[in-house]
Amino acid sequence: MKSLYKSAAILAVLVVVALGLLSTGVHVNAAAEGRVTGTIKLDGTAPHMRPIDMSKDPTCAKQHPTPARLENVVVGPSGGLANVVVYISQGLPASAAAVVPSKPIVWDQKGCMYQPHVAGMDVGQQLQVVNSDPTTHNIHPLPQMGGGNIGWNKSQPQGSPPFKTSWKSEEVAIPVKCNIHPWMHGYMVVVKGPYGVSDSSGSFTLDNVPPGTYTLTAWHETYGTQTQKVTVAAGKPATVSFTFKAK
Amino acid sequence: MGKILAVTIILIAILSAVPIVMHTWVAPADVSVHGHLIDEQMAETMAEAGIAFLAGQILLGLFIWKFSDVKPGARIKNFPGGAMGLVIGAFLLVGTEVLALGVFGVKAWSEVYFQPPAANAMPIQVQAGQFAFYFRYPGPDGKFGPIHPELINEGTQNLFGLDQDHDPASKDDIVTAEMAIPVNHEVHLLMHTKDLGHSFYVPALRVQQDFVPGLDVTLHFTATKVGKYEIVCTQLCGLGHYNMKAYLDVMSQGDFDSWLKQQAANQ
Numbered sequence: 001m002k003s004l005y006k007s008a009a010i011l012a013v014l015v016v017v018a019l020g021l022l023s024t025g026v027h028v029n030a031a032a033e034g035r036v037t038g039t040i041k042l043d044g045t046a047p048h049m050r051p052i053d054m055s056k057d058p059t060c061a062k063q064h065p066t067p068a069r070l071e072n073v074v075v076g077p078s079g080g081l082a083n084v085v086v087y088i089s090q091g092l093p094a095s096a097a098a099v100v101p102s103k104p105i106v107w108d109q110k111g112c113m114y115q116p117h118v119a120g121m122d123v124g125q126q127l128q129v130v131n132s133d134p135t136t137h138n139i140h141p142l143p144q145m146g147g148g149n150i151g152w153n154k155s156q157p158q159g160s161p162p163f164k165t166s167w168k169s170e171e172v173a174i175p176v177k178c179n180i181h182p183w184m185h186g187y188m189v190v191v192k193g194p195y196g197v198s199d200s201s202g203s204f205t206l207d208n209v210p211p212g213t214y215t216l217t218a219w220h221e222t223y224g225t226q227t228q229k230v231t232v233a234a235g236k237p238a239t240v241s242f243t244f245k246a247k
Numbered sequence: 248m249g250k251i252l253a254v255t256i257i258l259i260a261i262l263s264a265v266p267i268v269m270h271t272w273v274a275p276a277d278v279s280v281h282g283h284l285i286d287e288q289m290a291e292t293m294a295e296a297g298i299a300f301l302a303g304q305i306l307l308g309l310f311i312w313k314f315s316d317v318k319p320g321a322r323i324k325n326f327p328g329g330a331m332g333l334v335i336g337a338f339l340l341v342g343t344e345v346l347a348l349g350v351f352g353v354k355a356w357s358e359v360y361f362q363p364p365a366a367n368a369m370p371i372q373v374q375a376g377q378f379a380f381y382f383r384y385p386g387p388d389g390k391f392g393p394i395h396p397e398l399i400n401e402g403t404q405n406l407f408g409l410d411q412d413h414d415p416a417s418k419d420d421i422v423t424a425e426m427a428i429p430v431n432h433e434v435h436l437l438m439h440t441k442d443l444g445h446s447f448y449v450p451a452l453r454v455q456q457d458f459v460p461g462l463d464v465t466l467h468f469t470a471t472k473v474g475k476y477e478i479v480c481t482q483l484c485g486l487g488h489y490n491m492k493a494y495l496d497v498m499s500q501g502d503f504d505s506w507l508k509q510q511a512a513n514q
Contacts, residue, residue, distance in 0.1 A: 055425035072402065180490045
């Protein structure tokens with residue numbers, strides 16, 4: 001009899017928690033209105049990106065008939081700068097900052113390179129680490145010591161299933177490396193609220209931005225950060241562009 | 248019961264010697280100039296230690312066979328000269344054996360460590376770090392640029408911490424992940440580690456040398472056969488130790504020159 005009460009109590013708690021989660025979900029959708037789009041350009045010539053010598057692991061080298069190159073600066077044909085993370089650094093209401101996208105971020109290891117090289121993600125957003133290579137990798141993110149995130153270092157042999165994790169607090173940016181393949185290097189940019197990562201044409205989009213005035217920050221691994229003010233009106237996408245200067 | 252133990256001990260000793268006497272497991276073919284000295288030394292050591300091992304085990308077995316039935320507390324016999332004689336005898340026997348191995352081994356050792364490399368030996372720097380080896384060739388100027396540890400950055404692949412904007416000697420340095428060398432040309436290896444202890448082991452070359460943190464260690468050898476050989480780390484250095492390796496590519500002089508040119512273009 002006692003155990004019956006116990007399970008009823010547990011069930012009740014679960015129902016309350018589930019209802020609570022559902023109600024936040026409803027609240028989330030209400031905030032999703034505006035959007036910020038734009039492009040990022042590099043002013044000047046991009047530095048030479050060295051080809052990578054993967055001879056240490058023949059299974060890696062075999063996947064690149066022409067050697068892969070470093071990705072510290074990736075510029076598209078139209079001069080757009082890729083791998084820039086744009087996020088709202090000031091002015092976001094707490095309710096919008098608390099929204100966590102349900103879609104997981106996939107961090108793939110393919111051809112012994114990180115795909116993507118730079119990933120934006122929300123605090124608490126699910127991160128799926130995938131190994132598509134016929135070799136063992138180890139994924140070693142190095143968050144700032146003493147910050148809100150704790151580093152880890154996991155091996156992922158070929159054929160092993162993706163593993164799921166997430167980051168606990170904001171951090172721009174967490175370097176990620178593979179100890180087995182020292183050329184593998186990337187960044188995870190963990191923010192609160194909407195973010196966008198520029199593609200090879202330099203364009204980015206921040207969805208679900210509630211109307212208001214914000215400070216946007218654009219971060220690039222080589223060229224650092226830039227900020228800009230932006231005003232978002234309901235139902236009307238705001239356009240912003242950033243230009244980084246080649247050193 | 249004692250007799251069964253005696254037979255077992257002798258059987259184990261003989262069976263464990265069989266694969267060694269029959270050469271069941273052999274080292275990869277030697278491709279270095281000095282390698283035969285190491286092989287001869289290894290064979291001598293194996294023979295000497297093997298004979299001593301077999302003699303010791305068989306003697307032990309025979310004693311057990313002979314005296315296992317003696318009543319508890321019964322006195323058997325004294326070693327001539329007592330315990331003191333036994334200790335001196337063992338000391339002389341083992342001491343001579345160890346000394347002999349050392350005296351005969353000096354030749355192999357000095358060939359690798361006491362003789363300086365030839366004046367025309369090709370210098371190559373090798374850097375060990377968790378969990379990879381990287382190599383540096385000095386380029387046309389024949390000089391290695393200085394290393395600035397604070398500039399080491401795997402993200403930009405500045406693996407040696409070179410400052411190519413300010414150090415003229417670094418400008419033409421060639422950094423590779425594979426070690427290519429010309430055949431029949433002496434190589435002078437300058438070794439250092441970026442973090443902790445590692446080891447540079449090329450079984451086919453009969454070369455095995457530890458990296459010691461804080462020390463610049465050197466080594467020289469000549470490869471005599473074109474081919475691709477494995478370089479592995481043999482000092483347990485962390486989680487990725489099992490995967491710490493690189494390849495040694497021994498090439499003809501012509502192939503090596505074009506390989507180096509290709510690598511220089513990739514910098």
